[in-house]
Amino acid sequence: MTDTLTAAAQRILELRTELDAHNYRYYVLDEPSIPDAEYDRLFRELQALEAEHPELVTPDSPTQRVGGEALSAFGEVRHEVPMLSLGNAFEEEDLRAFDRSVRNGLGLQGGDLFGGGVEVEYSCEPKLDGLAVSLLYRDGKLVRGATRGDGTTGEDISVNVRTIRNVPLKLQGSGWPDVLEVRGEVFMSRAGFERLNASQAEVGGKTFANPRNAAAGSLRQLDSKITASRPLEFCCYGLGQHSAEPAATQVGMLERLKTWGIPISQELKLAKGIEDCLAYYRDIGERRMGLAYDIDGVVFKVNNIEDQQQLGFRARTPHWAIAHKFPAMEELTELLDVEFQVGRTGAVTPVARLKPVKVAGVTVSNATLHNMDEVARLGVMIGDTVIIRRAGDVIPQVMQVVSERRPADARPVDVPQQCPVCGSAVERTQLIKRSKGRETVSEGAVYRCVGRLACAAQLKQAIIHFVSRRAMDIEGLGEKSVEQLVDEGLVGSPADLYTLQFEQIVGLEGFAEVSSRKLLEAIADSKRPTLARFIYALGIPDVGEETAKVLARSLGSLQRVTQALPEVLTYLPDVGLEVAHEIHSFFEDEHNQTVIQHLLERGLQLQDQGELGAEFAASTTLDGLLDKLNITSVAATGAKKVADETIKRLAASGEGKPEQAVRVQHVAELCKDWLSFSVLKGVNEKAKQALRDFFNDDGRFNKAKEIEQQLIDFGMHWSAEKKVLEGLPLAGQTWVLTGSLEVMSRDVAKDKLEALGAKVAGSVSAKTTCVVAGPGAGSKLAKATELNVPVLDEQAFIARLADYGISAE
Template identity: 60%
Template sequence: MSQSLSPVQQLAQLRAQIQQYDYQYYVLDNPSVPDAEYDRLFQQLQELESQHPELITSESPSQRVSGKPMEGFQQVRHSIPMLSLGNAFEQTDMQAFVQRIERALSGGQAQNDLFAQPEPIIFCCEPKLDGLAVSISYVDGVLEQAATRGDGAVGEDITHNVRTIRNVPLRLLGQGWPQRLEVRGEVYMPKASFAALNERAIAAGERVFANPRNAAAGSLRQLDAKITAQRPLEFCCYGLGDSHIAETQSDIMKQLQQWGIPISPELRVVEGVQGCLDYYQDIGARRNDLPYEIDGVVFKVNAIEQQDELGFRAREPRWAIAYKFAAQEEITILQDVEFQVGRTGAITPVARLQPVQVGGVTVSNATLHNMDEIERLGLMIGDTVIVRRAGDVIPKVTQVVLERRPADARAITQPQHCPECGSLVERTQLRRHSKAGEVLSQGAIWRCVGRLSCPAQLKQALLHFVSRKAMDIDGLGEKIIDQLVERGLVRSPADLYHLTYEQVIELEGFAQLSTENLLNAVSASKQPELARFLYALGIPDVGEETAKVLARCLGSLARVQQALPQTLQWLPEVGHEVAHEIFNFFQGEHNQQVVAALLAAGIELQDETELAAELAGSVTFADFIEQWQISGIARTTAQRVAEHFSSLSELLTADWLALAAVPKLPEKAAQNLLFFLQSAEQVQCIEQAEQQLLEFGMHWTCEQQAQEQAALSGQTWVLTGTLSQLTRSQAKQRLEALGAKVAGSVSNKTAVVVAGESAGSKLTRALELKIPVLNEQEFIQRLTELES
């Protein structure tokens, strides 16, 4: 802000800007700047008003809580205003807050006694959820009314919408609650639910939400409660509005929880400023593992008597504060867009940003995903943008601040030639399917057609091929691969196995010992497990776990190479999309040549076996018919058709009369089936799929093999914390060998959680769900028993 402006003009500008942002944030649910930018402006306003108290007006944003009720909802006047909280951004702010409280509660005694020590203040603390503040009133234990905070005095009646939130009790549990009880808290959307909501929006061609807070606000402010009911919202109470039911904040929260009101599982009571700082650091370290977004920690004086003594300022209580985390969203300038080439040839736009601190890290680059994303954002070079970074996730541009677009902003265009090798760039249509094959969303990606002749693709493919979880060739890092490619020594992964001593020792940084070590590491990788080899090939969408499924189920490279998409979809956790990626990869002539060259170079797969026993004869005739996805023929109808016809060939040659004779087959379903079978192309695909099921031994006429069930087959285990006697990889490997699936998060489907040292939120979640927990010693003992 220009210093040439008078204080009156500066205040007018700040107030107008904050009021505009308030309107966008609270009324439109469409914030145009991140919270950090808003907080900075608000701090400027408060500092300027503190310097010129005579210029403070009742209309200033500093004198009231922001926001207005939305049109379309009835207004609700709060019996006690819903105030916001003061903010702390640095440790010194927090220390000053505690010192102010100590002075206020000491009553001046310390001034008369130099040796007096104030009693340590007890605080109730909990994470600051990033949601929408609401008030919920109960009369005689029954939910009567719910309202948004609005402007603090008047909010919007959202009773019908709040009733749809599953964890909000319609009637309180237990007894002893007052005749009227008003609870206050945050309505929020969990991270996983937010991601799923945006996926559905993209599939339907609808607007996506910028963040979970925005999604929660937009969901809660629907005039049609049926829409809200479809949104995965949750409520967390942080206090009361109109009555004290206990002598401390923490006891109030415990009592509310007993009555069925959800409170934060992270709520704690601490002593003094150091206790507050320790809690802040602990929550900050676990922030990214929490299932919901938070932007700080709220500290409240625990004793209600002390809260009453401290009282309120104009817009906030003196006994509470929000200690904010470093912003995960910031505002900056898009200076340019560059295009990078990935391992599969995908041309990805990357934003070059004016450097800005986001979440404590300087960010100068951010992903833009593809041209569809650029178009969705309406992005131009020179724009002011909001960039978001959560934990270790790559920063991304989430929004354009259109009102700040400069006159010389430039459009972003897709290059027609690869920026690395000059080859043509082609547009590939992408489709995401449901498990049933239904198209959920569509998009496009631009790819360089140069394949391994493109240095960027070759280098990335080689780095993936030699990585630890793939062929595990120690000593082949990025700099060495750069040299091998640039000198023309390696043009495909198979060339690694033809490197000579004379070629390697000429590379920069190599001597006799390092050359011998590298060649030995290359040679030692010639006998990989099938799963490692499949993962190393870099098949799109085939990660480490999917590669293990392919190896365990199909047993041999030949079967994986031959497998049709219809066959692959019978494997566990292989859906329509991945099945087609695997099939298309092995159909590619170039990929066939690379695999053949690797085998010719001496690759010997060590663990090839027969088809997994559980797949033998596993596909029933009804399953096969249901897989065709014909309208009107689901599980039960497919079973009737399968029972009526003695073989697939009989069904494929059936006419209308034959289909009409199927018991309880609806006429419309029969018509759809007949129409489907009239396509020669469809029939050919069906016959090829059946033939492969016969060859693989999965056909319904094949005899199921007797199999010994793995000890942990069908169970999901979760590892958390640090193990001292095993690495995480070793523990996972041993569990998988016993048939278990090792997951990264705890859910109702989790069978056992193994908790090592410093186990965090996963252990907490396991205890909440009453899931069995083993310490490291118990875990190793269990493994030993099962493996013996």
């Protein structure tokens, strides 16, 4: 044997061993350790070597079979017609070569300089990323389900496939063959995947890396009750054994199956010639992220069934079908280092520095690691080979470590003890969970630099946020300009922006005379922000644009916002106790108070300040306040009983209108009167004891009186005179905007919806009232369709606004 042949034989052996291992992990364990693109590269290398050295091809080569072995936990199923794989096209020329091969195989004219020759019809459908299965129907009834397995022998998953809701247990209509084996893909939609992972996380269960793994793991549960609880779906793409041909064409066959209740792809189309196929591929590629499910390419099949039979098969793939793959969303690369970035709130975040690799058509050299808990979950070390995923515009992220490729000199990822920017201490955050009568402290996932605005990174990010378009909207202050102003010592807090002089900035990089004057004009123009913009610009942790609007609309003035106690803030919609404490702590901080004072002293005049929001003012009751005091063992029903009894006793004493006159003091008197309080029905003994303990504790009793006094001061105590509430037509509704609107911007549309009382959310859920979808709408539109949420186009939306007297202008 020559040296060249020996080297080829050795490499072929290595590739077969590696591919067999990956097949086992992918098909048997459902735990793939490399992305599909890497597997395809290894497979193509093996194919090329075997093509060069056909004498080295053996029957057990991965190129001669499909998949892996059946799990011993399931019974085996022998496929009467083998479940083969598909050849892959990665480039346009690969697809054209496939078309030429088909035309040659059918003896069709190939075309010349004056024409393209006879065009072949192809069926086109997305290539779903799931698990291939077969469903066997006899006399129209489902009798067996099986996985593909190694293509010849699969696993009997009959009990599990019967739990998939869109798999018919009995075929509809009539005319189906006595024996009909339907083949297709079991998959999980993105929305279903998100719901599954959320529910798994809640109970501390295993979460899945992607929908494909989730679908495979769910379908192959030994306990079919678990499978039944998972959001699995089935989509048919072809047939196995069948006693009669349903139709003469691939598309006709699938359409016929659809009439019998078998689900097929809604994207199924017929293409006339290879140019139509390429157009379909490009169209689906553009809409890929807007589909409700993951796909990794497009499948093209010769449409005529007789032509398929004439073209026949290779060892593992048909000559009449091909999968045109999309650029891989996942790739392998090396983790060169982990650096730590400091954000606006001081969060010290690990960022992966990677050996550059092309993912989904874009070269990626950095990826997010989120936080140190994620680093620990992944088990990632510097020097590891990792799987990187990039989907659409989502920031690339490290998905998995290929542990078997870990080098001997791999190093652990350690959090720096000092901030990499300012040298201040880095501390792990604490999570404070507040519940009835107690606080539980645990370690958080985030590490923070304690340097605050003395840290240049935090200062820069805080000012970048402060001047951003949705905050103070100071045009001309981009990231580089802000960094320059901070580095030059001209800006040490947001308030310093309003003391900048022409002489200080002219001549800085990017600032000539005209641009300097324009910047100063933009800063001056920003001095009259709405209260909501100003609150958002301050960068309060956990306070986004929507919460800032709620604070401004409900409390009505900066003074009330800064003074509001956490328990009072929880009367706001969508503000829980944790966020309320963040807001209160921010305004209690002396440094923040100083910055706000300087901003106001330097000319900021907040607009839209006024009275307390009418709905907010009317939101308080005595029992509601008792419930918000978070007294151990006292639920809302118990608080209502105590409040009603207090009001009843006050009425008996003849002190005016008891509903308005009642105070926390009266509740305390009731609870301390043990003989009278002990006979109160509807409140258990544990709750009564907790109430008595609470009001006997001077500190907690005084806190309750402090909260009540603030309700009085704000004019929202139940004794205060209430305004007549005029309900807004869309109050309580949640709308979502997606795509690009043409008559008005999405910001304008959002303002109009909020003016009608609606909440405008950034994601679609079952609680969404309506979605407004413009051109280019993507995943949000797909999710709305899946959840049956009403959808309006822009013209219908404008007509709806007009119904409420709102102009589109």
